[in-house]
Amino acid sequence: MERVSIEDVAKLAGVSISTVSRVISKSDYPISEKTRRKVLKAAEELHYLPNIAAQQLKKEFNNIIGLMVRDISDPYFGEIAKGVTERASELGYLSFVCNTGRSPEREVEYHEILWQYRVKGIILAGGGFDTEEYKAELMEQLERYKNCGLKIVALAPQGIELPYVTIDNINVGSMITQYLVDRGHCRIAFISGPDNVFTAKERLNGYQDVLIKNGITLNEALVVNSDFSWKGGYDACLELLSHGIQFTGLCCANDNIAIGAMHALREKGLKVPEDISVISIGDITQSKYSDPPLTTAFFPRYELGKKSVDVIAGLSDLAEHASIVFRSKIIERESVREL
Amino acid sequence: MERVSIEDVAKLAGVSISTVSRVISKSDYPISEKTRRKVLKAAEELHYLPNIAAQQLKKEFNNIIGLMVRDISDPYFGEIAKGVTERASELGYLSFVCNTGRSPEREVEYHEILWQYRVKGIILAGGGFDTEEYKAELMEQLERYKNCGLKIVALAPQGIELPYVTIDNINVGSMITQYLVDRGHCRIAFISGPDNVFTAKERLNGYQDVLIKNGITLNEALVVNSDFSWKGGYDACLELLSHGIQFTGLCCANDNIAIGAMHALREKGLKVPEDISVISIGDITQSKYSDPPLTTAFFPRYELGKKSVDVIAGLSDLAEHASIVFRSKIIERESVREL
DNA sequence: TTGTAGGCGTTATCAT
């Protein structure tokens, strides 16, 4: 019973392996009902399931999707992963989750391994790094993928042209900033992500655009970087406060940052939203359960994940350099007050 | 350049495919330095990487680990997945993340697919269901796996004997309850998980044991089920409150529940820990950033994930029905007060 | 309707 192959089934059923193959793979090849039953019975009895590696040898690609994330324990990526894995399994795919830990080198390694597995496509969930080296590596991979038909989809900006399923990060950065401006805030701080990550840069750009458009002077001391984590937000907020510059509004590049920052504010005796209004981007599940519940821009992570699988499966035809852009909107909760 | 195989490399290098194979697979077979270089150069030039499916055909198993989780977007599973994927890739494995969405049927489906991919092992991250049908199915799979050497490891109770890498859930349920008792609480409520999931049952048992041991009468109206989610905790807490029974302490089966419950308490004007002390199990990252920061029992999810990969890789020899049990401890923060 | 045989890309076993 150890290694049961198609041949064992054929023997037990008293037919040829081609017949078994045809029955098992549900081809529309005509098979007498009697034979089919014999085969099915034998397969059942032996607990036969085809070896995918062997099937694979004939095909061009595996039914596998590679999902590249920076940190799968981050709810941001977790929700994307959920969308990807669920949709993938609906369509008969399996998903490799590749945790890069924010290391460009690991990411490149993963690309090679995924390629060896002949995955059908790769989803880049995190934003790319703005370094020449990283971009060059990525471009090279892409070139290879294009030649062989392996599909690639990005959910966040990579600094190069490729198929995107995403939201407009500049725009969402603007939205949250404008939201505060509209409510009378003009001293607005921004806690960003790492300064070499495109996602962070774009959101920050959106913030800056709005300030300029509204005639508010940019103040470098009001912008601080973090690493998109709770702790990062906490630390960054403390740093921001240490600058001693007054502000009434705080835009955060994601919800993690905002939750960490609110924690820091609380520790410093500052009340949200009475003293400081906080707004961010993400709408992760726990943003609803923070204290106060967080006002944040909806980011359709689950949908993004699902859609990107459709693109790879060829269900959603996305031209080579086209993009699918989802819309965002502000989820109003209780962390912002009108001045 | 489309599909480059070992044969292409052999041709370009002007050697036989066996030679290429020996060079590429780094066998300790003697190869002249000159030939080796020729082969490596050709491989480089063609961007050759071996097709794993083909290699697979020869081997018994793939270097793939299947990770079965209920909900990858839940930080509990996210952290486990991080431990698994990181350790896996250190050891040259890739991980399929299988999101079962708490459906036993999907779980069984996944087992079949993973088997077809000839994965090296499967990690059961969530607690099993206490239904005869589910257990029977699982037992059957296990039988098959045992026959062919596919390893299986559970991180949470499944109701049957198999290798575990886990913590003692009964004990941790007791620990948090005792912690409240020690601080003078005797009216203690418990928000559990789904009542057919072993993890939830065991933690609840621990709670009941402690109450009995301390001569506190069990009150059914103080125990409520949830689904281990934020919303579940929120709803369950509201339900609990609706029973109208006074309590000063609240044990939650996990941090999600606690965070949701604290939200409900806040809405009802109840202060934590002044009016109600809350304690739970998990120590997920955001438990530190809740308001107030949550006192909770440490649950080494990342370590559990890592260790289970070691077991599958054969690095940590775990006898067939033995277990590796991690220790827990209470992380004291600010959600509990002494009466 | 069913069976036979060749090939998918590798590795391992023989030869040379």
Added chain:
DNA sequence: ATGATAACGCCTACAA
């Protein structure tokens, strides 16, 4: 030190 060849398990023309 290198090369030819037979598996590995499956699919698919092509035959019967």
